[in-house]
Amino acid sequence: MQDVECVEFLQWALPRLHRRWPGFRKVRRTACKRVSRRIQELKLSGTRTYREFLGRNPGEWSILDSLLPITISSFYRDKAVFDFLGQTVLGEIAANAAAREDTLRAWSIGCASGEEPYTLMLAWRLGAQASFPGLDLRILATDVDATVLDRARAACYSISSLGQLPATWREQAFTRDTDRYCLRAEFRTGIDFCLQDIRxxxxxxxxxLILCRNLVFTYFDESTQRQILERLFTRLLSGGALIIGHREVLPPGTTGLAPWPGAERLGIYARG
Structure with missing residues (x-):
């Protein structure tokens, strides 16, 4: 499939799935390959006949939707974000949880192969937890893709995935298995992986703490962003933190959330 043909198709199809073209522009090759493969599976001649097929078969839209999630993930992705999270945010929300004699609870949305929730657990176990003995962190990690969740549960990664991780963390938390690095069992406990669509x-x-980075506010249209944000707000405790992608922005007019002091450019927000 030629790039021009695919771009034209995506610009037509994405709004019908409440997704936005700007979010897909730089990653369109991945989406185009999946759409092209689906067209071949259906033995259709191209995007024109696929459009016609979608018109005759409404159920195909859900299949097309399932082809669009983009997985780009690594440990300690966006170093400045995790530095601030470990040095400031975790301590403040942990203090709130400890004051309530509560378990510290976090939700990683669109967790992909597990790099984000595992990085969060490492930041807690190898850092902030020392100031809060006896306080446990529980992480719910969700994604719409069962295949990537299986990889997350296996917890073995190529060295390239660990490139941004502090070297001391890698030495303490991973064992080498030929060309892969596998997370030690003690750093996997406390994380539950679940198949779930945030929509x-x-x-x-x-x-x-809720991490919703490089997903909702990149790939979905504004009305869907608002709907999901309202739902997230119902699950975020007062004084809690919402983290979105550092290049993402919340919908105009969002209330109830303020940039975390000192993290105005990191996509970290506090609930009042």
Whole structure:
């Protein structure tokens, strides 16, 4: 499939799925390959006949939607964000949890192969937890893709995925298995991986920290962003933190959240 043809198709299809073209522009090759493969599976001649097929088969839209999630993940992705999280945010929300004699709870949305929730657990176990003996961190990690969740549970990665991770953390938390690095069992405990679509369902519990980075506010249209943000707000405790991608912005007019002091350019927000 030629790039021009794919771009034209995505610009037509994405709004119908409440997604936004600007979020896909730089990653369109991945989306185009998946769409092209689907067209071949259906033995269609191209995007024109695929459009016609979508018109005759409404159920195909959900299949197309399932082809669009983009997975780009690594440990300690966006170093400045995790530095600030470990040095400032975790300590403040942990103090709130400890004052309530509560378990510290975090939710990683769009967790992909597990790099984000595992990085968070390492930041806690190898850093902030020392100031809060006896306080446990529980992480719910969700994604719409069962395949990447299986990889997350396996917890073995190439060295390239660990490139941004502090070397001392890598030495303490991983064992080498030929060409892969596998996370030690003690750093996997406390994390629950769950198949879930943020558009359709919410977990029942409340959280001190929600990470929703490079997903909702990149790939979905503004109306969907607002709907999801309202849902997230119902799960974020007062004094808790919401972290979005550092290049993402919340919908105009968002209330109830303020940039975390000192993290105005990091996508970290505090709930009042």
């Amino acid at each position: 359709l369902a919410l977990p029942p519990e409340m959280f001190h």
